[in-house]
Amino acid sequence: MSRLHIFLEAACERWVVRDFSDEHNHELVVPKLVEMLKSHKKMAEVDINQMNHMKEVGISMPNIFRSLASQCGGYENVNFTIKDMHNQVAKQKQQLPDDLDSAMAYLEKLTARDQNLFYSVEKGRDGVF
Template sequence: MEPDIRQRNHIKELETSIPNIFRSLSSQCGGYENANFSIKDIHNQVTKQRRQLPDDLNFAMAYLETLPTRDQKLFYSVEKDTKRLDYDLFGDVLVFNTTYKKNRYRLPAVIFLGVNHHNQTVVFSSVIVLNERKSTYV
């Protein structure tokens, strides 16, 4: 199975879909009936490897911080405290939206937003949560 995993990783780096990876690996075994793995095994392996990757948020933030050194025209800034200020100023209209499992990790994304005095959307907070239990939202 280890050579299959290495080959699956190589194929995945080429942005090939999991069904196409399964089809390719199965054909090398002489067909689906001869493969010692299923498409579900490939999905499980991909999920396992994704969980071992560095934290996406910290990785993305670190990457964004390097961009201005490469391109002097690019500006990057993060101001965490402004979200609290925005909420204090524009918290009259509130929207709590959960996008159910529509992201890469098939987990609920929660967005808490409002409207400013220019009728523009203001995002107060966003998060991907592990479950939809009441205690999670509290």
């Protein structure tokens, strides 16, 4: 951990560095584990695509993770976790437009162009379209 001591010198109204040390006072991460740090964890696009294809045919996340680890030569060579995979799926779901919203926007656009077009929407008992 670095250490920096600064103070405000009142006479000239400037910040002055009094002491600086960039020596680490803790063990550094073993190089082979660096990829597991949050700042380094990222699923590669090829892994995301493969995960999506396997998910589409009904393969469970643990089995997908096991398969990806096998392809990489072991779990220690995978730089993401099953939790990261679930987070990626959730992220993808958030990026997809809602089908109903897309359909409604499309119909509104069509009715703006064609005044003879009419559509009606009813909500179900639960208040959902």
